[in-house]
Amino acid sequence: MTKNQSGNEKLILTASAITFLYFTGILLIDLLKLDGVFLGVLRELLTIPFMIALIVLVVLSVISIYKANIKLQSRSTYALLILLATIVLLSLAS
Numbered sequence: 316m317t318k319n320q321s322g323n324e325k326l327i328l329t330a331s332a333i334t335f336l337y338f339t340g341i342l343l344i345d346l347l348k349l350d351g352v353f354l355g356v357l358r359e360l361l362t363i364p365f366m367i368a369l370i371v372l373v374v375l376s377v378i379s380i381y382k383a384n385i386k387l388q389s390r391s392t393y394a395l396l397i398l399l400a401t402i403v404l405l406s407l408a409s
Contacts, residue, residue: 324390327376331394334372335401337365342408373398 341358376398379391386392 321390323375324379324394327372327379328390328394328397330368331372331376331397331401334365334369335397335404337361338401338405342404345408369398369401373402 341362344354344358372394376391376395380386380389380395383389383391
């Protein structure tokens, strides 16, 4: 594995974790019925970009897993598991 590929995997894993935390936060805000203008504006501005990032990150992590010869202990695999957990969380919440 090259240094550049390792850096890309770190970036994908970090972005996946941030995406998971964002959607978990949004669901907790809805669950706790916290409402405010600032939270509403942030939610409206960031939800669509994070949805697009979710799709792009799934594709990038699958490509990275394929390039790493399907190693199950790579960072891309963990990123894909985080993204799949995010998708399941969003599916169950709706």
